[in-house]
Every structure is written in C-alpha cells, then in structure tokens.
Amino acid sequence: MSRAGTVAQPSDLIDVAALERAYVELVPDVSNPDQQVAFGTSGHRGSAFDTAFNETHILAITQAIVEYRAAQGITGPLYIGRDTHALSLPAERSALEVLVANGVRVVADSRGSVTPTPAVSRAILAYNAAGNADQADGIVVTPSHNPPRDGGFKYNPPHGGPADSDATGWIADRANALIAAGLEGVQRTEVLGGSDERVELVDFRADYVEALGSVIDFEAIKAAGLHIGADPLGGAAVDYYAAIAERYGIDLTTTNPEVDPTWAFMTLDWDEKIRMDCSSRDAMASVLARKDEFDILTGNDADADRHGIVTPDGGLMNPNHFLAVAIEYLFTHRPGWRQDAAIGKTLVSSSMIDRVAESLGRRLWEVPVGFKWFVPGLVDGSVGFGGEESAGASFLRADGTVWTTDKDGILLCLLASEIRAVTGKTPTQLYAELTERFGAPVYERVDAPASREQKARLGRLTGDAVTATELAGDPIVAKLVEAPGNGARLGGLKVVTDRAWFAARPSGTEDVYKIYAESFVGVDHLRQVQAEAKAIVDAALAG
Structure with missing residues (x-):
C-alpha cells in the first residue's frame, strides 16, 4: 500500500550531519558525467551523497561565475541568498569564501536568514533601475522543491532572472575544468559569516x-x-x-x-x-x-x-x-x-x-x-x-x-x-x-523510458521526423520543434490538433522522456493521445 500523502517516518529522514560531511569530504570525478557540474533550467542540482553537489563543485562554480561576470563587465554588487535545505548554508559559505577572495562586492541577508528566490531577483532589478554606474547580479542557493538530500546553486545575471544557456554553459565548462585541475585557479579565503566587514548586508525581507x-x-x-x-x-x-x-x-x-x-x-x-x-x-x-x-x-x-x-x-x-x-x-x-x-x-x-x-x-x-x-x-x-x-x-x-x-x-x-x-x-x-x-480540458504528464542516446536524439528532432498526419482521430495542424513565441528550439517536440496536443521532452535527471498531453474531449481521448504520442515519438527516435 502506498504511503503517498502520509506523514514522513523516521526512516524517510536524512542524516543531516552525514550529508554535511559528505559535502566536504567527497570529491567529484568530472570524467563521470553524473559528478560533473551541469546546469538545468534552474541551476546545478544534486546530492552530496551522490558526489553531485559538494564543496568542490561550489568553489569551482563560484570562481567560474566570478570570471564570467568579469568578462561581461559586471562590476556591481552580487546579491546572494539561500533556502532552508541542509546543504544551502554550507554552500553559501563556500561561495562567500570565493567571492570575497576575488574582491567581489557581495551582499547577503542582514538577518543572517533565508531568502526567497524572488526577493533576490527583486533586489538585483531594484539596484539596476536606480541609475547606478555599475550593474548587480546574484546567486540563489536552492534546489527548489527537491528532496532534503539535495542542494542547488543558480546564477541570476543583471536582468534578475535565470541565466540563459550561453552563460550557464560557459560557467559549467569552466567549473568542470577547474575541478579537473584540482581547483588550481580558485581563490578562497576564510569568511566570518555576517560579521565579516567584507560582506555587505541588506534586509531582503523588509525591502x-x-x-x-x-x-x-x-x-x-x-x-x-x-x-x-x-x-x-x-x-x-x-x-x-x-x-x-x-x-x-x-x-x-x-x-x-x-x-x-x-x-x-x-x-x-x-x-x-x-x-x-x-x-x-x-x-x-x-x-x-x-x-x-x-x-x-x-x-x-x-x-x-x-x-x-x-x-x-x-x-x-x-x-x-x-x-x-x-x-x-x-x-x-x-x-x-x-x-x-x-x-x-x-x-x-x-x-x-x-x-x-x-x-x-x-x-x-x-x-x-x-x-x-x-x-x-x-x-x-x-x-x-x-x-x-x-x-x-x-x-x-x-x-x-x-x-x-x-x-x-x-x-x-x-x-x-x-x-x-x-x-x-x-x-x-x-x-x-x-x-x-x-470547454473543460483534461491534462496529464506521463514518463516513458529512454536511454541517454535516445534523449539526446529527442532533443535534436526536426518536424520532418514525425510522419503521422493524425493524432487521436484529428488532423495534425502543427509539428513544432521551435517555440512560436521566440523561435527558440524546444529541446523536444510538440504536436497539435484543434482538440488536443502532446509534447515530448527528455528528462534532465532520469532515463525517461516526459510526455505532456491535453485533450478538450475527455479522459478516454486523452488516453488515446498519450498512446499515440508514445508511438509517434518512439518511431521518430528509431528513424
């Protein structure tokens, strides 16, 4: 019987002390893809237990951010905030050690407390709208809704939102190179928390x-x-x-x-x-x-x-x-x-x-x-x-x-x-x-198995890879691999009819691809859309 929706039991809980030890003691091997720095849609995430989010990662990522912002001419304050995950405070401390050592003007929470992502975004935008000669950016230490064993680290450039793939790709590549070199090139100094004069303070909450x-x-x-x-x-x-x-x-x-x-x-x-x-x-x-x-x-x-x-x-x-x-x-x-x-x-x-x-x-x-x-x-x-x-x-x-x-x-x-x-x-x-x-649409997301190679192929598909002309009994009116709004690649596929649609995207963390589907006809029609979606995608991947 599933325990979903029931209160967690002691056996479900992480050992916080062991997680914090793993953060410091385990050193990633970046020849292993699972231990590399990799930015998804919301930053680098992973668990210290899996050697996927460790002190070495954060030191290298932060040094890479320092070098990236210098190359972009960003010389204003860097606002940093963290959430309540166990790894967030250690990771924030690691980041501060690198930022201060590099002479970055870093701004942290004056209450020594946690900071929601939107409060950091708002602070960056407020500074940059105030007519200052320089520009601010920021870091948020969070894996969002991920389980307690995970950590996360994301960079927000001067526009205040998540960094785009050009920035995160450069930062990840540089961070992995620094790790491969044994952190040679990473500057680091001891930081005395909120009492350190080299760290500026702001009341994120009040603002x-x-x-x-x-x-x-x-x-x-x-x-x-x-x-x-x-x-x-x-x-x-x-x-x-x-x-x-x-x-x-x-x-x-x-x-x-x-x-x-x-x-x-x-x-x-x-x-x-x-x-x-x-x-x-x-x-x-x-x-x-x-x-x-x-x-x-x-x-x-x-x-x-x-x-x-x-x-x-x-x-x-x-x-x-x-x-x-x-x-x-x-x-x-x-x-x-x-x-x-x-x-x-x-x-x-x-x-x-x-x-x-x-x-x-x-x-x-x-x-x-x-x-x-x-x-x-x-x-x-x-x-x-x-x-x-x-x-x-x-x-x-x-x-x-x-x-x-x-x-x-x-x-x-x-x-x-x-x-x-x-x-x-x-x-x-x-x-x-x-x-x-x-009308009342019915919407659902399901997962289908896919190897690493199949996921990569799905991300590169073209509309021509779909040979079907109908979906669940209706003519297909669009086969999209680029977004209608801005022409950016979807990293997957969307197929549309007048009464339904499905989209298929590779998972960034698991050996599956995700099928999102919606029908304005009903549940039975949605099931038909989902079944045909899997057949269409599997055929495209095999082609």
Missing part, C-alpha cells in the same frame, strides 16, 4: 515586503476581511508572511512556521519521497486538511518561487487552472499595463490559456520550458504575465513596470487572495466559469 504594495491590491484584500492561510512548507517564505500581514494589515496566518532540514513534518509525495512540491496533492496533504479553515490557503516550495492555491470549495488547484484564472483576472484588472502586453506561457502549459488569450484579444507568447525565456518581455513590459505549468509565474507591477524576472510564488499566492477579494469568487469558481465558456 521585498515594502515593495509588494506596488503589485498587489492589499486594500481590496483588507476591505474584504478575508481569512488567509499560508504554509511555507518549511521554506524560505517562513518569516515573510507575518511581515506582510503586519505591514498591510491583512488577516494572514502562517499555518506552519516550522523549519527543519529533514522536513519531518512533510507528507510524502507520489513516489514516497519527501519533496516540497506545492502543486502535489500528496506533498500538500497536511495543508489540504485545513482547507475549510480559510477563505484562501496557499503553499510554497523551499525557495518560494512556486505557488500552490487551495480553496475551500475545490481543494488544491491544478497549476494550469490557476494560471488561466490569474491571466483572465490580471488582464482585466491592470489598466496600467500596456495594451499590447502579451501573455507568456511555456509550450507544455494548458491550451486553456490560448483560449483565454484569444478572448482577451491579447497576443500569446509561447516559449520553451524554462522561466528564463520570459525575462526580456517582463523587463520591458511587453509581456504582462509569464507562467509555467509547474506552478511558477510572475507578472508586472500595477504601473506596467517589471516586478521580478524570476518566479515569485509569494506573489501568486497573494494574487489568489486579491482575486477572491475583488471578484467575490474563489479561483476554483472562476475556473469553472472558464470551462463553461471554452
């Missing part, structure tokens, strides 16, 4: 909370008298919500303020692992148990760049459903935005968004997976909202200027309360109204 009033209508939330709950799931948002409640005078309760690097209070995810995935019903089981206590209840992952929205009448919303509701609401309640501001979505997000965009008369901007693709549009205001099916999104300030260029889970959680306050309806009710207008 972020104060600026939130420019992007969320707190007066409407306060006037509606909503009773709001927020569960940080033991992550970096843990002491942000209380500050927000105090600053804006809203009735907002942090339902679980506990921080524990083993995450012993979590319920197990679908695969019986501890994972702080706020879009998973199993991981959010303890939050869902309290849904009737609040008008809106929300959750975040460990670095607060993802959101989970819980309503008393619908439970945990599918991320695609909330994105559609958020878009419909924002583009009818933000008169300060440009009239030509587009709606950004990733290629694996629901086509309900396409239909909402068409009804609003707004341009749809469809891009590959990865929030980095939304950055240019958010910076110049040409994209009002950018969202991913994995429950990550951000949008513009009320005046149409940039808020963050990385995902902001806190923002989207607060938006759910604004929507409830202004419309008098829950986001669940509003999504039901969208389905009455546009």
Whole structure:
C-alpha cells in the first residue's frame, strides 16, 4: 500500500550531519558525467551523497561565475541568498569564501536568514533601475522543491532572472575544468559569516515586503476581511508572511512556521519521497486538511518561487487552472499595463490559456520550458504575465513596470487572495466559469523510458521526423520543434490538433522522456493521445 500523502517516518529522514560531511569530504570525478557540474533550467542540482553537489563543485562554480561576470563587465554588487535545505548554508559559505577572495562586492541577508528566490531577483532589478554606474547580479542557493538530500546553486545575471544557456554553459565548462585541475585557479579565503566587514548586508525581507504594495491590491484584500492561510512548507517564505500581514494589515496566518532540514513534518509525495512540491496533492496533504479553515490557503516550495492555491470549495488547484484564472483576472484588472502586453506561457502549459488569450484579444507568447525565456518581455513590459505549468509565474507591477524576472510564488499566492477579494469568487469558481465558456480540458504528464542516446536524439528532432498526419482521430495542424513565441528550439517536440496536443521532452535527471498531453474531449481521448504520442515519438527516435 502506498504511503503517498502520509506523514514522513523516521526512516524517510536524512542524516543531516552525514550529508554535511559528505559535502566536504567527497570529491567529484568530472570524467563521470553524473559528478560533473551541469546546469538545468534552474541551476546545478544534486546530492552530496551522490558526489553531485559538494564543496568542490561550489568553489569551482563560484570562481567560474566570478570570471564570467568579469568578462561581461559586471562590476556591481552580487546579491546572494539561500533556502532552508541542509546543504544551502554550507554552500553559501563556500561561495562567500570565493567571492570575497576575488574582491567581489557581495551582499547577503542582514538577518543572517533565508531568502526567497524572488526577493533576490527583486533586489538585483531594484539596484539596476536606480541609475547606478555599475550593474548587480546574484546567486540563489536552492534546489527548489527537491528532496532534503539535495542542494542547488543558480546564477541570476543583471536582468534578475535565470541565466540563459550561453552563460550557464560557459560557467559549467569552466567549473568542470577547474575541478579537473584540482581547483588550481580558485581563490578562497576564510569568511566570518555576517560579521565579516567584507560582506555587505541588506534586509531582503523588509525591502521585498515594502515593495509588494506596488503589485498587489492589499486594500481590496483588507476591505474584504478575508481569512488567509499560508504554509511555507518549511521554506524560505517562513518569516515573510507575518511581515506582510503586519505591514498591510491583512488577516494572514502562517499555518506552519516550522523549519527543519529533514522536513519531518512533510507528507510524502507520489513516489514516497519527501519533496516540497506545492502543486502535489500528496506533498500538500497536511495543508489540504485545513482547507475549510480559510477563505484562501496557499503553499510554497523551499525557495518560494512556486505557488500552490487551495480553496475551500475545490481543494488544491491544478497549476494550469490557476494560471488561466490569474491571466483572465490580471488582464482585466491592470489598466496600467500596456495594451499590447502579451501573455507568456511555456509550450507544455494548458491550451486553456490560448483560449483565454484569444478572448482577451491579447497576443500569446509561447516559449520553451524554462522561466528564463520570459525575462526580456517582463523587463520591458511587453509581456504582462509569464507562467509555467509547474506552478511558477510572475507578472508586472500595477504601473506596467517589471516586478521580478524570476518566479515569485509569494506573489501568486497573494494574487489568489486579491482575486477572491475583488471578484467575490474563489479561483476554483472562476475556473469553472472558464470551462463553461471554452470547454473543460483534461491534462496529464506521463514518463516513458529512454536511454541517454535516445534523449539526446529527442532533443535534436526536426518536424520532418514525425510522419503521422493524425493524432487521436484529428488532423495534425502543427509539428513544432521551435517555440512560436521566440523561435527558440524546444529541446523536444510538440504536436497539435484543434482538440488536443502532446509534447515530448527528455528528462534532465532520469532515463525517461516526459510526455505532456491535453485533450478538450475527455479522459478516454486523452488516453488515446498519450498512446499515440508514445508511438509517434518512439518511431521518430528509431528513424
């Protein structure tokens, strides 16, 4: 019997001391691909137990970032933040040792505490908008929602969002070369934590909370008298919500303020692992148990760049459903935005968004997976909202200027309360109204086995590799290997009909490829789409 959705047992918990020892003692062999520095869509991730995220990695990556920013002429402050994973504090310390030794002007949290990803993004953008002669960038130490045994490390250049593949590719190559050379060329010095005069300090929380009033209508939330709950799931948002409640005078309760690097209070995810995935019903089981206590209840992952929205009448919303509701609401309640501001979505997000965009008369901007693709549009205001099916999104300030260029889970959680306050309806009710207008799509992601070679081939496919002309009984109207919005390669394939679609992408961490599929006909039709999708992809890989 599956234990998914049940509280973690002692046998599920990591040995934090052993993990920290492994971080220092195990040295990677970069001739082994599994031990190399490799940046996915959200930085380098891995576990110290697997020799995939260790002190050697972080020292080398940080030195590579120092050299990269110097080559790019970036001479301003580097803002650094971390989440609550056990490896995040040791990795932050390692990074500081290299940054300080190289004479980088580094800025850390004045409270010596954790910092959500969006707070770092906002700090970078605020500095660069202030007319300074130099430019800031940043590092966030987080593996996002990954299990407690993992660590993560990502670089955000001056645009404030995730670095693009040109930057991360160079940084990874240089870091691996430094590791192969036994860290020769890495500068390092002892750093005395927050008391070290060479590390500047800023109150990330105070600055972020104060600026939130420019992007969320707190007066409407306060006037509606909503009773709001927020569960940080033991992550970096843990002491942000209380500050927000105090600053804006809203009735907002942090339902679980506990921080524990083993995450012993979590319920197990679908695969019986501890994972702080706020879009998973199993991981959010303890939050869902309290849904009737609040008008809106929300959750975040460990670095607060993802959101989970819980309503008393619908439970945990599918991320695609909330994105559609958020878009419909924002583009009818933000008169300060440009009239030509587009709606950004990733290629694996629901086509309900396409239909909402068409009804609003707004341009749809469809891009590959990865929030980095939304950055240019958010910076110049040409994209009002950018969202991913994995429950990550951000949008513009009320005046149409940039808020963050990385995902902001806190923002989207607060938006759910604004929507409830202004419309008098829950986001669940509003999504039901969208389905009455546009149909009720059925969406699912499944995995199929694939070798490393097959995954590489999938990432290089062309539309000509698909010989099928129909999908689940309907004519195929598009075979995409490039994103319609910006022409960037998808790293996979998307096949579209008028009533359904599927997309296939190689996994960056497992020997599988992911099939995302959606049907506006029903579950049986979706199953047919999924079966034919696998046959189409397997044939293309064999061809």
